[in-house]
Amino acid sequence: xxxxxxxxxxxxxxxxxxxxxxxxxxxxxxxxxxxxxxxxxxxxxxxxxxxxxxxxxxxxxxxxxxxxxxxxxxxxxxxxxxxxxxxxxxxxxxxxxxxxxxxxxxxxxxxxxxxxxxxxxxxxxxxxxxxxxxxxxxxxxxxxxxxxxxxxxxxxxxxxxxxxxxxxxxxxxxxxxxxxxxxxxxxxxxxxxxxxxxxxxxxxxxxxxxxxxxxxxxxxxxxxxxxxx
Numbered sequence: 001x002x003x004x005x006x007x008x009x010x011x012x013x014x015x016x017x018x019x020x021x022x023x024x025x026x027x028x029x030x031x032x033x034x035x036x037x038x039x040x041x042x043x044x045x046x047x048x049x050x051x052x053x054x055x056x057x058x059x060x061x062x063x064x065x066x067x068x069x070x071x072x073x074x075x076x077x078x079x080x081x082x083x084x085x086x087x088x089x090x091x092x093x094x095x096x097x098x099x100x101x102x103x104x105x106x107x108x109x110x111x112x113x114x115x116x117x118x119x120x121x122x123x124x125x126x127x128x129x130x131x132x133x134x135x136x137x138x139x140x141x142x143x144x145x146x147x148x149x150x151x152x153x154x155x156x157x158x159x160x161x162x163x164x165x166x167x168x169x170x171x172x173x174x175x176x177x178x179x180x181x182x183x184x185x186x187x188x189x190x191x192x193x194x195x196x197x198x199x200x201x202x203x204x205x206x207x208x209x210x211x212x213x214x215x216x217x218x219x220x221x222x223x224x225x226x227x228x229x
Contacts, residue, residue: 006140006191012148015184018057023179029053029065045073048080051117055193058186083116083123090127107138114189115196132199133192141188148184152177 019026033046049068056063087109095102108131116126134141155177159169 004195006137006144006188008140008144008147011144011187011191012184014060014187015148016180017183018060018187019176019180019183021060022057022063022183023176025063025065026053026057026179026182027175029063029068032065033068042069044077044080045069048073048117051113054182054186055114055118055189056186057183058188058190079116079123080113083112083126086123086127087112103142104138107141108134110134110141111189111192114193118189118193119196119200121200129196129199130192133195137192144184144188148177148181152181 029050033050036046037043046068049070052073053063053067090109091102091106094105109127110130111134112123112126112130115121115129116123119126119129121129152174155173156170159173160166162169
């Protein structure tokens with residue numbers, strides 16, 4: 001069966017829509033994150049909260065800025081750190097085989113943290129899900145992010161060229177475009193999340209038990225064998 005392809009333009013359109021919808025909640029969440037970033041242990045939970053917010057934005061939900069302080073964010077921190085260790089070590093090793101393998105693996109495993117948080121799977125399983133679901137779509141992911149980056153650069157350059165207020169307008173545009181980039185990331189994850197659900201559901205399906213059928217056939221045969229009087 002052919003691999004379903006990520007629609008680059010639709011992903012960007014949805015990202016713009018969801019990013020504008022969540023601009024102020026996301027801005028407030030980032031401010032809260034930066035303010036509390038220096039607090040040990042709390043910063044781990046708020047980081048996971050940001051990942052959860054991106055997942056919600058990609059599904060068209062309106063995020064709650066204070067959700068980064070939720071107690072649920074601190075569940076399974078050992079698995080979270082284990083995943084990050086495996087992720088970064090694997091990518092660094094891939095870069096030793098020249099630049100391209102490292103880039104490919106960074107894209108292939110780019111959604112592993114989202115799968116770990118959203119699907120409640122193990123670190124190794126989240127890496128595998130990210131690799132499997134992005135198979136055949138890596139170049140589309142790359143060009144989606146590249147196109148967004150080019151558009152943001154063009155917009156910022158236009159605003160910077162405006163006399164006197166150019167720098168201020170460019171700063172505002174950068175913040176706004178950053179929200180859109182976050183939303184695009186969430187929309188891409190939502191696409192691959194549905195593919196991951198198909199993979200997980202197929203794994204959970206159990207084959208039908210054939211033992212009763214075999215026993216029934218044996219009983220049929222024995223019934224036809226004549227017995228001694």
